[in-house]
Amino acid sequence: MSRLRVINLGLPKTGTTTLSRALRRAGLHVADWRIHDRQTKRDDIKGKLVGQIFYRDYFETGDPLARLKEFDAVTEMNALRPDNNFWPQTDFGLIDALERHHPGVRFVLSRRDPEATARSMMNWGNLGEKRLPDNDVPGLPRGFGGSVSDLMRWIEGHHAFCRRVFAGKGNFMEYDPADPEIRVKLGGFLGIEMPWWGRANARRPAPEREAG
Numbered sequence: 001m002s003r004l005r006v007i008n009l010g011l012p013k014t015g016t017t018t019l020s021r022a023l024r025r026a027g028l029h030v031a032d033w034r035i036h037d038r039q040t041k042r043d044d045i046k047g048k049l050v051g052q053i054f055y056r057d058y059f060e061t062g063d064p065l066a067r068l069k070e071f072d073a074v075t076e077m078n079a080l081r082p083d084n085n086f087w088p089q090t091d092f093g094l095i096d097a098l099e100r101h102h103p104g105v106r107f108v109l110s111r112r113d114p115e116a117t118a119r120s121m122m123n124w125g126n127l128g129e130k131r132l133p134d135n136d137v138p139g140l141p142r143g144f145g146g147s148v149s150d151l152m153r154w155i156e157g158h159h160a161f162c163r164r165v166f167a168g169k170g171n172f173m174e175y176d177p178a179d180p181e182i183r184v185k186l187g188g189f190l191g192i193e194m195p196w197w198g199r200a201n202a203r204r205p206a207p208e209r210e211a212g
Contacts, residue, residue: 004190004192005072005073005102009107009109010108010110010111011078011089011155011158013112013124014110014177015199016075017032018198019075019110019177022196023072026193027192028073029072031050032075033049033050033076033079052079053067054077054088055088058097062097064088065102080135085136092165105171107171108173109173110175111174115148115152118149118155121151133150137154139154139161159174183196
């Protein structure tokens, strides 16, 4: 039986921290945005951004998870900092590589209402006001993304991309974290028992978290 790997394709402010906590409480080893020193014995990935690891291993080996074998799930992979700008969830080649190298992978798309998500991005530090419009992001070129309407169109485009990529496949599930039945639905899709679901990281940007 193929090993379960969980990959979230959701954008920032869609409940990625909640998903991370829920999967950890279900017993999975979870990578969320950055690999912290306490999470691994591998010195070559300690402190590294998940998106950076994904792309380095994808281009060097073909497998984005080559150095992340100890992790069962990735709940946020994007990063947007002055020196790093990674959005693997928008990259078909990388998603296809994950699917080919890991037959047991399950992709999820955490998604909220596009307008609510856009407004959360605008209120999350300087993500919507500065970082997104000041950088070239897939589907959101530099100069765009500084308004709720821009962000809504970008978010809707990403949802459409994921649906098109996984159309007719059984290894993909999109969900709203506010769904009162999500714990049971997601657990059933992943084939695991999920003892907890709640709300984490609500309008409380962690000081060191610059990924969005």
